[in-house]
Amino acid sequence: MGDNxxxxxxxxxxxxxxxxxxxxxxxxYDEVMLFNSKPIDDEIQKLEELKEKGLIDTxxxxxxxxxxxxxxxxxxxxxxxxxxxxxxxxxxxxANELDLDLELIDKPGHLGFKIQNSKMNNLTKNIVQAILSxxxxxxxxxxxxxxxxxxxxxxxxxxxxxxGHESYNSGVKIDNKDYVSFLSENLAIMSICExxxxxxxxxxxxxxxxxxxxxKDELLEFKAGILxxxxxxxxxxxxxxxxYNQIANxxxxxxxxKIKASLISLENKINKNKNKRIKNMIVIGAKxxxxxxxxxxxxxxxxxxxxxxxxxxxxxxxxxxxxxxxxKIASYIFKFNNRFNK
Numbered sequence: 001m002g003d004n005x006x007x008x009x010x011x012x013x014x015x016x017x018x019x020x021x022x023x024x025x026x027x028x029y030d031e032v033m034l035f036n037s038k039p040i041d042d043e044i045q046k047l048e049e050l051k052e053k054g055l056i057d058t059x060x061x062x063x064x065x066x067x068x069x070x071x072x073x074x075x076x077x078x079x080x081x082x083x084x085x086x087x088x089x090x091x092x093x094x095a096n097e098l099d100l101d102l103e104l105i106d107k108p109g110h111l112g113f114k115i116q117n118s119k120m121n122n123l124t125k126n127i128v129q130a131i132l133s134x135x136x137x138x139x140x141x142x143x144x145x146x147x148x149x150x151x152x153x154x155x156x157x158x159x160x161x162x163x164g165h166e167s168y169n170s171g172v173k174i175d176n177k178d179y180v181s182f183l184s185e186n187l188a189i190m191s192i193c194e195x196x197x198x199x200x201x202x203x204x205x206x207x208x209x210x211x212x213x214x215x216k217d218e219l220l221e222f223k224a225g226i227l228x229x230x231x232x233x234x235x236x237x238x239x240x241x242x243x244y245n246q247i248a249n250x251x252x253x254x255x256x257x258k259i260k261a262s263l264i265s266l267e268n269k270i271n272k273n274k275n276k277r278i279k280n281m282i283v284i285g286a287k288x289x290x291x292x293x294x295x296x297x298x299x300x301x302x303x304x305x306x307x308x309x310x311x312x313x314x315x316x317x318x319x320x321x322x323x324x325x326x327x328k329i330a331s332y333i334f335k336f337n338n339r340f341n342k
Contacts, residue, residue, distance in 0.1 A: 009162065221332060
């Protein structure tokens, strides 16, 4: 994968049911990679057959809705892509050549693999842990293939992995081999989920495509601000001893203090600016009613006020110091909210 696209692998399933997570990942990364053991067309056929027979459950309906909705729309623009076993073997050639620390046991009466936890490399450990963390006592071939594809592709191409589990305080976790990227990406996604999308229940995927295009320049400033604040995280966290929940807690503190304070300050300044423009418009209206004066002069004055109002959301630098990292983040989140909560 020789391009410069930013990518993330969504590990829990090929279906992203949480609209906050779907929106934040699609906004922050160029491509969100989904993995399934079989092609999506086969999934659709199976689900449609169950639906016709009246045997489809709520989980199956949710899958079908996701496939026919967000996946169909966002995959057309390569924002979401599903990789099945065959596609993985064709596209990710380097991943197929990675070594697994499995010792073959071939003795009379015994044939199998020996796994020693202390000697396993990260790839083997991740695959084994992913399989063992499943809810079923039995391991299926499809589960094994999917886990192997996810973690070998992540390892071979240094792609971060998004995972969600109830044991995480924040509900989400992004694993990245690079520690700075690990901190910054978790801080970024948590910031968007906690501050930009607090009330979101559902989201039109077409809005995501529009927002990606409209806010692409602001996203660069947002990422720069996140990286600058990552330094503060790095100073507080012991990379060798801190658990992920401790790191997530530090991210939450930073989000709810420095970043949120900047966002509140920005919103207050914008509201004051709006109120000032409304008062000015009232004064202009009064001039027209009371004096019957030069309507063209008043109209030009009103036009100036209206135009300044339209551009205020796009010219936040006039209200805050964008040089500060927390203000860069707040500016992006404000515009993010402004676009999705119209």
